[in-house]
Amino acid sequence: ATHNVEDVEDLKMYFGSLSQSMLSLSMSMSGGVDWSSLFYPLADISEFYGFVFIVFITVSVLAVFNIITSIFVTDAIEVAHMDIDLRMQGEKEQSRQAVKELSRIFHCMDTAKTGVLTSMDLEDAIDNEELRTCFALLGLQITDAVS
Numbered sequence: 001a002t003h004n005v006e007d008v009e010d011l012k013m014y015f016g017s018l019s020q021s022m023l024s025l026s027m028s029m030s031g032g033v034d035w036s037s038l039f040y041p042l043a044d045i046s047e048f049y050g051f052v053f054i055v056f057i058t059v060s061v062l063a064v065f066n067i068i069t070s071i072f073v074t075d076a077i078e079v080a081h082m083d084i085d086l087r088m089q090g091e092k093e094q095s096r097q098a099v100k101e102l103s104r105i106f107h108c109m110d111t112a113k114t115g116v117l118t119s120m121d122l123e124d125a126i127d128n129e130e131l132r133t134c135f136a137l138l139g140l141q142i143t144d145a146v147s
Helices: 005-015 018-030 035-045 047-109 119-127 129-137 142-146
Strands: none
Touching: 005 018, 005 035, 018 035, 018 047, 035 047, 047 119, 047 129, 119 129, 119 142, 129 142
16 A cells, blocks of 8 residues: 655654654644544554544543543632531531520529529510520520520
8 A cells, every 4th residue: 555655754753753643642632633644644544543543532631631631620629628627617607606695694584593484584685675685686586485
């Protein structure tokens, strides 16, 4: 079979040695050289070589895309976990603050300072505007405690 002299020269230039072959394949994957510059000389020798070249490029490009995608997905998952951790810390801090505030309110309501709230203490608290406001800020109704 006779081959175009230009194709033979192209093949020598792109695939003349192992290092040239590796460079040519890398360049074809990354856009350093047009695929057709490598494909047509190979396909002229054998359609099988052209087919193998296209399969190589396709698999290599898909592998690179897969790696890049996995990096982004991994980073997104890590950010989501950090977000959940931050929200949990915020909830814990809110709970601590609510307990602290409720403790302060109950100490104010315990007029006898016995550590026990009586029904009389609760009735007095219902009449106290400041205590009703404190309960409301915590999302509680003081009347719920009485009933």
